[in-house]
Amino acid sequence: MRGRLLALLIVVVTAVLITVGTLWPIQSASAMAGTSPRSLNGSSGSASPQAAAQSLLQAISRRNWGAAYAALANKSEFSETEFVRDLTGSYTSLRSYATLDGFDLSPLRAASDEAQFQANLNWSSVVGTFQDVRNLRVIKAGDRWQVVWPIDREPKIPPQVIPVNYLRWDVIYRGAQDDWGTQDVESPHVRIVDMHPVDRGGGTVILGELLNEDVVPAFVTVKATLLAKDGSALATEDSFEKISHILLPKQVTPFRIDFKNVRLAQVDNVRIEPSSTLVAASADPVIGVESQKLNPLPLPSLTGQLVNQSGQVVNITHVLSTFYDNRGQIIWVADQYTNRALLPQTPVPFSISYPADLADKINNYRVVTSTFSVGRFQ
Amino acid sequence: MKERTILLSVSIMAAAMQLAAAESGGLQVPRTVEAGSAFSITTSASSKAVLYIVSPLQVLRRDVEPGASVDIGSGALHNAGHYLALLVGPSSTEKAEFDVVAASQPASVSFLAKPSRLPVNLPEGISGVAYVFDVFRNLVLKPMPVSFKLSDSGTPQTRSVATRNGVAWVKMNSAPKAGAAQFQVSVGSVANKRVVQQVPGDPCNLRMSARRSGERVVVETEPVRDCSGNAVSDGTIVTFTQTYNGRSEATVDVPLKRDVARTELPAREGSVISVATGVVMGNEIRLGGR
Numbered sequence A: 001m002r003g004r005l006l007a008l009l010i011v012v013v014t015a016v017l018i019t020v021g022t023l024w025p026i027q028s029a030s031a032m033a034g035t036s037p038r039s040l041n042g043s044s045g046s047a048s049p050q051a052a053a054q055s056l057l058q059a060i061s062r063r064n065w066g067a068a069y070a071a072l073a074n075k076s077e078f079s080e081t082e083f084v085r086d087l088t089g090s091y092t093s094l095r096s097y098a099t100l101d102g103f104d105l106s107p108l109r110a111a112s113d114e115a116q117f118q119a120n121l122n123w124s125s126v127v128g129t130f131q132d133v134r135n136l137r138v139i140k141a142g143d144r145w146q147v148v149w150p151i152d153r154e155p156k157i158p159p160q161v162i163p164v165n166y167l168r169w170d171v172i173y174r175g176a177q178d179d180w181g182t183q184d185v186e187s188p189h190v191r192i193v194d195m196h197p198v199d200r201g202g203g204t205v206i207l208g209e210l211l212n213e214d215v216v217p218a219f220v221t222v223k224a225t226l227l228a229k230d231g232s233a234l235a236t237e238d239s240f241e242k243i244s245h246i247l248l249p250k251q252v253t254p255f256r257i258d259f260k261n262v263r264l265a266q267v268d269n270v271r272i273e274p275s276s277t278l279v280a281a282s283a284d285p286v287i288g289v290e291s292q293k294l295n296p297l298p299l300p301s302l303t304g305q306l307v308n309q310s311g312q313v314v315n316i317t318h319v320l321s322t323f324y325d326n327r328g329q330i331i332w333v334a335d336q337y338t339n340r341a342l343l344p345q346t347p348v349p350f351s352i353s354y355p356a357d358l359a360d361k362i363n364n365y366r367v368v369t370s371t372f373s374v375g376r377f378q
Numbered sequence B: 001m002k003e004r005t006i007l008l009s010v011s012i013m014a015a016a017m018q019l020a021a022a023e024s025g026g027l028q029v030p031r032t033v034e035a036g037s038a039f040s041i042t043t044s045a046s047s048k049a050v051l052y053i054v055s056p057l058q059v060l061r062r063d064v065e066p067g068a069s070v071d072i073g074s075g076a077l078h079n080a081g082h083y084l085a086l087l088v089g090p091s092s093t094e095k096a097e098f099d100v101v102a103a104s105q106p107a108s109v110s111f112l113a114k115p116s117r118l119p120v121n122l123p124e125g126i127s128g129v130a131y132v133f134d135v136f137r138n139l140v141l142k143p144m145p146v147s148f149k150l151s152d153s154g155t156p157q158t159r160s161v162a163t164r165n166g167v168a169w170v171k172m173n174s175a176p177k178a179g180a181a182q183f184q185v186s187v188g189s190v191a192n193k194r195v196v197q198q199v200p201g202d203p204c205n206l207r208m209s210a211r212r213s214g215e216r217v218v219v220e221t222e223p224v225r226d227c228s229g230n231a232v233s234d235g236t237i238v239t240f241t242q243t244y245n246g247r248s249e250a251t252v253d254v255p256l257k258r259d260v261a262r263t264e265l266p267a268r269e270g271s272v273i274s275v276a277t278g279v280v281m282g283n284e285i286r287l288g289g290r
Helices: A002-023 A027-033 A049-061 A065-070 A080-088 B002-020
Strands: A099-110 A114-125 A128-141 A144-148 A190-200 A203-212 A218-227 A233-238 A252-259 A269-278 A287-295 A301-308 A316-324 A330-337 A348-353 A364-372 B032-034 B039-041 B049-055 B058-064 B070-072 B081-088 B093-101 B108-114 B117-119 B126-133 B145-151 B157-162 B167-172 B179-187 B190-199 B208-213 B216-221 B237-244 B247-255 B262-266 B272-277 B280-286
Touching: A049 A065, A049 A099, A049 A114, A049 A128, A049 A144, A065 A080, A099 A128, A190 A218, A190 A269, A190 A330, A203 A218, A203 A269, A203 A330, A218 A252, A233 A252, A252 A316, A252 A330, A252 A364, A287 A364, A287 B262, A301 A316, A301 A364, A316 A348, A330 A348, A364 B247, B058 B070, B108 B179, B108 B190, B126 B145, B126 B179, B126 B190, B145 B167, B157 B167, B208 B272, B208 B280, B216 B272, B237 B262, B247 B262
Parallel strands: B032 B093, B117 B190
Antiparallel strands: A099 A114, A114 A128, A128 A144, A190 A203, A203 A252, A218 A233, A218 A269, A287 A301, A287 B247, A301 A348, A316 A330, A316 A364, B039 B070, B049 B058, B049 B081, B081 B093, B108 B126, B126 B167, B145 B157, B145 B179, B179 B190, B208 B216, B216 B262, B237 B247, B237 B272, B272 B280
16 A cells, blocks of 8 residues: 555656656756757747857757857858867867767846856766856847857967977887796886875875886876774775876876775775886976966865977876975875867966865965877877 | 696506515616616516606606617606606516706706896895706706806906806896996806896986076076986986965976976066976076065
8 A cells, every 4th residue: 555655656746847847947958958949040040148049059069060150140250160179179189079968058147139148068078077168148130149159269380390309118028938037127116205094075085196216107006995993904996097197207196095985083004005017108298387376265276277398289188286285295186187189389277176175274286297199108 | 738647657656666665676777867868778577568767747658578678769858857667567567766867068047137127336236046957948956157247338247156956146236327237147158138227316416597588487407417427317207396475386397308307487586496306306496586
């Protein structure tokens, strides 16, 4: 009897939710589903400024570049190719493979013939999400509304020669036919130079720094095991992406290992196991991190610009930051991937968020980058 | 296949031990035989018999005619060790024991040299271990002089050590000068070689200079060397950090190329640029005044 009542209740609640969702859909969901107020006349515009902006973002989310471009009011200012490059990047980057997961439109101002919205575009990529904020101006053309797209052209690098002395390491490993006495090349020597467990959000976080003290490049990982008072292992995790895996000689990387389900009070000891493998690597490109600045609450972040000082295009850059207190102790490690390619000598902004409660404690920070270029192994 | 041979050998040896307890004599074998050499076994068999030669690694079977000797050809017995010869006739079994020893001429040497890479100026930092084998890969147990030679750009280090139970080992110092050293071992006419990289130590006296270039400042280290004067390996990361009011404003990790690291930073008045590599700090430069 009780089971039937429960089943009936579930059916009724589901029906109510479907009705509510149909009658009052959320903005981005309806747009993504293609049920938002439609463009009245395809490319010529929409009946309201909000509908025009939604219609445009909906076309972008479907990667229907032709329809999106056709709906713009300022088509004469740029070509469709430039419009697509603005959204997906001129060079291969995280943007090239990202999908628009959703968007929010916030009205900024409205008049009889013009309105302005702030559009927060939430893109989804293989390494997480990133946000793109655009201010959209919507103007009335006749009885229709059209969006003036704020084109963001990637700078073009003038043709030039940038001399670079490339430096790379190649490795000859032991072969299957070698005598048993033939030793393989020695693994790089790495050393943990700092390690600090902290209690964070009911879990334990291991923060630290790892140094490659050898003269060859290393592929590094750090594994940590939390031990209880009786010596038993509570949990084992590794640093995964919160580390720069390729370390050149004398390079230091921060690392962060999260244990979400173990409280620090349970931990008696921590066993850290850094591992290193000798890998072929390149010493280029060199990335400068400039204009670093800590931004206060309510959105605490470390912002700056990445400058590719080499001559090749960097497709994906991983930015890692270590935050220190006034005693020089590590209090947080955070990271971010840039969603645009780094062109030579062209600054690209980055922003790394950190927990709000650490804002008062952070005294200094250090930023490192690791890069990936298409067609190169690093 | 090898396991089956060993199993068969052990079974035959166990059975032979029981029989041998009752019967012996008449079977004449050399006390020691060099691995791979030919030899003869004289028997006193009065009727047809079968001769088994057994060791943990090898088994031979030969039919024996009455009164004939058995010739074991060159290369037939090649594993060094203790052997048992059993002559099994219709009514009796005879037994004899002998040893096969490694050939006296070394044919190969296995060479373990560790580590493959180490800092310069490390006393007894390099170890070399040589195992001497004959042509059949038997360890040559007879003491033999082994020569170790570590050659780099300086004076080579040479040691001669006699093998003990087939093994010889040495420890050698790494040279004060960086570079690839050839570590060679030789026994008679046989030699083997390994490469040991002698690498520079930590940088010593890291210094940089700066010069303005418009809105930028170009910073460049002096050639980076270790405390023995060796150029620190190219590719070593040098970190330039620009701080303003104690906070980091710009950071660049630059690899050494041709002994120097060079980069550009914003020329901000009052900022301080520092240089470091690994855990070694260099000098600081303050831009302009405040």
